[in-house]
Amino acid sequence: MINRIVVGAGYGLKDWIAQRATALVMAVYTLILLVTLGALSPSSFEAWRSIFSNGFMQFMTFLFFISLFWHVWIGIRDIWMDYVKPDGLRLVLMIATAAALIGYAGWAAKILWRL
Amino acid sequence: MADIAIKKKRPKNLDLPTIRLPLPGFLSILHRISGAVLFLLLPVLLWLFQQSLASPETYAVAKAVTGNFLVKLILFGLIWLYMHHFCAGIRYLLLDLHKGIELEAARFSSKVVFAVSIALTGIIGAKVLL
Numbered sequence: 571m572i573n574r575i576v577v578g579a580g581y582g583l584k585d586w587i588a589q590r591a592t593a594l595v596m597a598v599y600t601l602i603l604l605v606t607l608g609a610l611s612p613s614s615f616e617a618w619r620s621i622f623s624n625g626f627m628q629f630m631t632f633l634f635f636i637s638l639f640w641h642v643w644i645g646i647r648d649i650w651m652d653y654v655k656p657d658g659l660r661l662v663l664m665i666a667t668a669a670a671l672i673g674y675a676g677w678a679a680k681i682l683w684r685l
Numbered sequence: 686m687a688d689i690a691i692k693k694k695r696p697k698n699l700d701l702p703t704i705r706l707p708l709p710g711f712l713s714i715l716h717r718i719s720g721a722v723l724f725l726l727l728p729v730l731l732w733l734f735q736q737s738l739a740s741p742e743t744y745a746v747a748k749a750v751t752g753n754f755l756v757k758l759i760l761f762g763l764i765w766l767y768m769h770h771f772c773a774g775i776r777y778l779l780l781d782l783h784k785g786i787e788l789e790a791a792r793f794s795s796k797v798v799f800a801v802s803i804a805l806t807g808i809i810g811a812k813v814l815l
Binding site: 590593594597600604607608611615618619622642645646649670674677678681684685 | 717720721724727728731734735737738739740741744745771774775778781809812813
Protein backbone atom coordinates (compact mmCIF):
# COMPACT_ATOMS: atom_id res chain seq x y z
CA MET A 571 0.00 0.00 0.00
CA ILE A 572 1.20 3.47 -0.82
CA ASN A 573 0.94 5.61 2.26
CA ARG A 574 2.28 8.99 1.32
CA ILE A 575 2.03 11.91 3.67
CA VAL A 576 1.10 14.92 1.58
CA VAL A 577 2.19 18.28 2.90
CA GLY A 578 2.83 21.54 1.09
CA ALA A 579 1.98 22.39 -2.47
CA GLY A 580 5.20 22.37 -4.46
CA TYR A 581 6.04 19.10 -6.16
CA GLY A 582 7.86 20.53 -9.13
CA LEU A 583 5.09 20.06 -11.69
CA LYS A 584 5.16 23.76 -12.54
CA ASP A 585 8.93 23.59 -13.13
CA TRP A 586 8.61 20.38 -15.11
CA ILE A 587 6.10 22.02 -17.44
CA ALA A 588 8.03 25.30 -17.61
CA GLN A 589 11.23 23.45 -18.57
CA ARG A 590 9.42 21.81 -21.50
CA ALA A 591 7.41 24.85 -22.57
CA THR A 592 10.53 27.04 -22.65
CA ALA A 593 12.35 24.28 -24.54
CA LEU A 594 9.64 24.32 -27.22
CA VAL A 595 9.84 28.11 -27.57
CA MET A 596 13.62 27.92 -27.95
CA ALA A 597 13.41 25.03 -30.42
CA VAL A 598 10.98 26.96 -32.64
CA TYR A 599 13.14 30.10 -32.40
CA THR A 600 16.27 28.11 -33.28
CA LEU A 601 14.61 26.81 -36.46
CA ILE A 602 13.34 30.31 -37.40
CA LEU A 603 16.82 31.80 -36.88
CA LEU A 604 18.58 29.02 -38.81
CA VAL A 605 16.20 29.37 -41.76
CA THR A 606 16.59 33.17 -41.68
CA LEU A 607 20.39 32.96 -41.58
CA GLY A 608 20.38 30.32 -44.29
CA ALA A 609 18.13 32.41 -46.54
CA LEU A 610 19.75 35.82 -46.02
CA SER A 611 23.42 34.93 -45.38
CA PRO A 612 24.07 38.30 -43.68
CA SER A 613 27.64 39.41 -44.34
CA SER A 614 27.52 43.07 -43.30
CA PHE A 615 26.64 44.95 -40.13
CA GLU A 616 23.47 46.40 -41.70
CA ALA A 617 22.24 43.02 -42.92
CA TRP A 618 23.00 41.38 -39.55
CA ARG A 619 21.36 44.18 -37.56
CA SER A 620 18.25 44.29 -39.76
CA ILE A 621 17.50 40.64 -38.89
CA PHE A 622 17.12 41.53 -35.21
CA SER A 623 15.65 45.03 -35.59
CA ASN A 624 12.69 43.57 -37.48
CA GLY A 625 9.73 43.81 -35.08
CA PHE A 626 8.78 40.13 -35.25
CA MET A 627 12.35 38.90 -34.74
CA GLN A 628 12.92 41.42 -31.96
CA PHE A 629 9.88 40.05 -30.14
CA MET A 630 10.87 36.41 -30.84
CA THR A 631 14.48 37.01 -29.79
CA PHE A 632 13.39 38.56 -26.50
CA LEU A 633 10.97 35.66 -25.97
CA PHE A 634 13.88 33.29 -26.67
CA PHE A 635 16.10 34.99 -24.10
CA ILE A 636 13.42 34.94 -21.38
CA SER A 637 12.70 31.27 -22.15
CA LEU A 638 16.43 30.54 -22.10
CA PHE A 639 17.02 32.16 -18.71
CA TRP A 640 13.97 30.47 -17.18
CA HIS A 641 15.04 27.10 -18.66
CA VAL A 642 18.61 27.61 -17.40
CA TRP A 643 17.32 28.42 -13.92
CA ILE A 644 15.50 25.08 -13.69
CA GLY A 645 18.39 23.08 -15.15
CA ILE A 646 21.18 24.65 -13.10
CA ARG A 647 19.09 24.53 -9.93
CA ASP A 648 18.66 20.79 -10.55
CA ILE A 649 22.43 20.43 -10.89
CA TRP A 650 23.03 22.21 -7.55
CA MET A 651 20.34 20.03 -5.90
CA ASP A 652 21.91 16.83 -7.30
CA TYR A 653 25.55 17.46 -6.49
CA VAL A 654 25.83 20.09 -3.74
CA LYS A 655 24.75 18.64 -0.41
CA PRO A 656 25.61 21.34 2.19
CA ASP A 657 22.46 23.49 2.48
CA GLY A 658 24.29 26.79 2.96
CA LEU A 659 26.53 26.39 -0.09
CA ARG A 660 23.61 25.16 -2.17
CA LEU A 661 21.57 28.22 -1.19
CA VAL A 662 24.45 30.56 -2.06
CA LEU A 663 24.89 28.90 -5.47
CA MET A 664 21.16 29.09 -6.20
CA ILE A 665 21.00 32.77 -5.27
CA ALA A 666 24.10 33.52 -7.35
CA THR A 667 22.57 31.66 -10.33
CA ALA A 668 19.24 33.50 -10.02
CA ALA A 669 21.01 36.85 -9.64
CA ALA A 670 23.15 36.22 -12.73
CA LEU A 671 20.14 35.17 -14.80
CA ILE A 672 18.07 38.20 -13.76
CA GLY A 673 21.03 40.39 -14.69
CA TYR A 674 21.35 38.63 -18.08
CA ALA A 675 17.64 39.25 -18.74
CA GLY A 676 18.16 42.99 -18.21
CA TRP A 677 21.27 42.87 -20.39
CA ALA A 678 19.42 41.05 -23.19
CA ALA A 679 16.59 43.61 -23.02
CA LYS A 680 19.13 46.43 -23.29
CA ILE A 681 20.79 44.84 -26.33
CA LEU A 682 17.48 44.37 -28.16
CA TRP A 683 15.76 47.63 -27.18
CA ARG A 684 18.51 49.77 -28.66
CA LEU A 685 18.00 48.33 -32.14
CA MET B 686 13.86 -13.35 3.38
CA ALA B 687 14.82 -14.92 0.10
CA ASP B 688 15.24 -11.59 -1.71
CA ILE B 689 17.42 -10.24 1.09
CA ALA B 690 19.79 -13.15 0.58
CA ILE B 691 19.94 -12.44 -3.14
CA LYS B 692 20.55 -8.73 -2.57
CA LYS B 693 23.50 -9.52 -0.32
CA LYS B 694 25.20 -11.51 -3.07
CA ARG B 695 24.80 -8.76 -5.65
CA PRO B 696 27.99 -6.90 -6.42
CA LYS B 697 27.74 -3.16 -5.98
CA ASN B 698 29.78 -0.99 -8.24
CA LEU B 699 29.55 2.74 -7.81
CA ASP B 700 33.08 3.38 -9.07
CA LEU B 701 32.12 5.75 -11.89
CA PRO B 702 35.23 5.48 -14.09
CA THR B 703 34.77 1.70 -14.35
CA ILE B 704 31.13 1.87 -15.40
CA ARG B 705 30.58 1.64 -19.14
CA LEU B 706 27.67 3.89 -19.97
CA PRO B 707 25.34 2.73 -22.73
CA LEU B 708 24.76 5.33 -25.44
CA PRO B 709 21.47 6.66 -23.98
CA GLY B 710 23.30 7.18 -20.67
CA PHE B 711 26.14 9.00 -22.41
CA LEU B 712 23.55 11.14 -24.24
CA SER B 713 21.96 11.96 -20.89
CA ILE B 714 25.11 13.09 -19.08
CA LEU B 715 26.20 15.03 -22.16
CA HIS B 716 22.80 16.74 -22.12
CA ARG B 717 23.56 17.96 -18.61
CA ILE B 718 27.21 18.87 -19.30
CA SER B 719 26.30 20.77 -22.48
CA GLY B 720 23.65 22.74 -20.60
CA ALA B 721 26.09 23.61 -17.81
CA VAL B 722 28.88 24.68 -20.20
CA LEU B 723 26.49 26.83 -22.26
CA PHE B 724 25.27 28.43 -19.01
CA LEU B 725 28.83 29.23 -17.91
CA LEU B 726 29.62 30.86 -21.25
CA LEU B 727 26.39 32.90 -21.39
CA PRO B 728 28.10 36.20 -20.45
CA VAL B 729 30.68 35.73 -23.22
CA LEU B 730 27.98 34.91 -25.79
CA LEU B 731 25.79 37.83 -24.68
CA TRP B 732 28.80 40.14 -24.91
CA LEU B 733 29.54 38.89 -28.43
CA PHE B 734 25.88 39.34 -29.42
CA GLN B 735 25.92 42.87 -28.01
CA GLN B 736 29.12 43.78 -29.85
CA SER B 737 27.74 42.42 -33.13
CA LEU B 738 24.63 44.64 -32.92
CA ALA B 739 25.64 47.86 -31.16
CA SER B 740 27.47 49.72 -33.96
CA PRO B 741 29.56 49.10 -37.10
CA GLU B 742 32.71 49.58 -34.98
CA THR B 743 31.72 47.00 -32.35
CA TYR B 744 30.53 44.70 -35.18
CA ALA B 745 34.09 44.84 -36.49
CA VAL B 746 35.35 43.92 -33.02
CA ALA B 747 33.00 40.91 -32.89
CA LYS B 748 34.09 39.95 -36.40
CA ALA B 749 37.76 40.15 -35.40
CA VAL B 750 37.21 38.09 -32.24
CA THR B 751 35.29 35.36 -34.08
CA GLY B 752 37.86 35.46 -36.88
CA ASN B 753 40.50 34.04 -34.52
CA PHE B 754 41.12 30.35 -35.22
CA LEU B 755 40.98 29.30 -31.57
CA VAL B 756 37.72 31.20 -31.02
CA LYS B 757 36.29 29.55 -34.14
CA LEU B 758 37.22 26.15 -32.73
CA ILE B 759 35.53 26.96 -29.41
CA LEU B 760 32.41 28.28 -31.18
CA PHE B 761 32.34 25.12 -33.28
CA GLY B 762 32.36 23.10 -30.05
CA LEU B 763 29.61 25.30 -28.59
CA ILE B 764 27.46 24.81 -31.70
CA TRP B 765 27.84 21.06 -31.18
CA LEU B 766 26.91 21.33 -27.50
CA TYR B 767 23.86 23.43 -28.44
CA MET B 768 22.78 21.04 -31.20
CA HIS B 769 23.28 18.04 -28.91
CA HIS B 770 21.20 19.69 -26.18
CA PHE B 771 18.59 20.59 -28.84
CA CYS B 772 18.34 17.10 -30.39
CA ALA B 773 18.54 15.23 -27.09
CA GLY B 774 15.89 17.60 -25.72
CA ILE B 775 13.51 16.77 -28.58
CA ARG B 776 14.13 13.07 -27.84
CA TYR B 777 13.20 13.68 -24.20
CA LEU B 778 10.01 15.51 -25.22
CA LEU B 779 9.05 12.46 -27.32
CA LEU B 780 9.89 10.13 -24.41
CA ASP B 781 7.63 12.32 -22.23
CA LEU B 782 4.85 11.57 -24.73
CA HIS B 783 5.70 7.84 -24.36
CA LYS B 784 7.04 7.69 -27.88
CA GLY B 785 9.95 5.29 -28.27
CA ILE B 786 10.24 4.20 -24.65
CA GLU B 787 11.03 0.55 -25.44
CA LEU B 788 14.70 -0.38 -25.03
CA GLU B 789 15.42 -0.97 -28.72
CA ALA B 790 13.66 2.23 -29.82
CA ALA B 791 15.37 4.28 -27.11
CA ARG B 792 18.79 2.94 -28.09
CA PHE B 793 18.11 3.66 -31.72
CA SER B 794 16.88 7.20 -31.06
CA SER B 795 20.01 7.97 -29.03
CA LYS B 796 22.08 7.02 -32.09
CA VAL B 797 19.88 9.27 -34.22
CA VAL B 798 20.47 12.17 -31.78
CA PHE B 799 24.27 11.84 -32.11
CA ALA B 800 24.13 11.46 -35.90
CA VAL B 801 21.75 14.38 -36.45
CA SER B 802 23.42 16.76 -33.98
CA ILE B 803 26.88 16.09 -35.43
CA ALA B 804 25.55 16.53 -38.99
CA LEU B 805 23.79 19.79 -38.07
CA THR B 806 26.96 21.03 -36.34
CA GLY B 807 28.93 20.37 -39.52
CA ILE B 808 26.40 22.19 -41.71
CA ILE B 809 25.87 25.17 -39.40
CA GLY B 810 29.53 25.42 -38.45
CA ALA B 811 30.59 25.41 -42.11
CA LYS B 812 27.99 28.05 -42.96
CA VAL B 813 28.63 30.39 -40.02
CA LEU B 814 32.32 29.93 -39.26
CA LEU B 815 34.04 29.26 -42.60
